[in-house]
Amino acid sequence: MNQSSSPEIRRALEAILFLADEPLSSSLLAQVVECGRGEVEEALRDLARSYEERLAGMALVEVAGGWRLMTHPEAAPFIEQFVLSARHARLTKASLETLAIVAYKQPVTRHQVSSIRGVDSDGVLRALADRGLVEEVGREEGPGRPVLYGTSTVFLERLGLRSLSDLPPIVPLLDDAGSPEAPVLAD
Helix, strand or coil, rough: CCCCHHHHHCCCCCCCHHHHCCCCCCHHHHHHCCCHHHHHHHHHHCCCCCCHHHCCEEEEEECCHHHHHEEEEHHHHHHHEEEEHHCCCCCCHHHHHHHHHHHHHECCCCCHHHHHHCCCCCCHHHHHHHCCEEEEEEEECCCCCCCEECCCHHHHHCCEEEEHHHCCHHHHHHHCCCCCCCCCCCC
């Protein structure tokens, strides 16, 4: 790194750019760190070069009339994987309900899921498909040939199941199952 720009100025600029949510002009940065625009531009170029030389995961780029810290383009596949895996962390109650319906009733259409839940489930099914938990497994033979959904291998992996046969039986999970008032179905 060029030693002509002050380490304190580089540190201050880096911290400011780290917090910024938009590109910052060198003149604004010069005002903030209370030094000349030329010195700030030299420090910014030094920082940008430093990131590139050490193969950092971020880059300092001049874009849209200012300077901005960004993730390095070569790190994009890893960032995408991280972001997508983080999306799997939490599911809403609607997602869990829908996922349970698909798991126990599959193959199932969007309409069947919506009928069971009593609300439109298109968006929830789409979100579960985006997360890789459910997938298209075929088409129903009826009018319009609606898409049939089932759970995916990602679903099994996330739940730690070898197969769908490892799912717990549904009857004991139902609210009124096993209660004395529950109707007994004849064979």
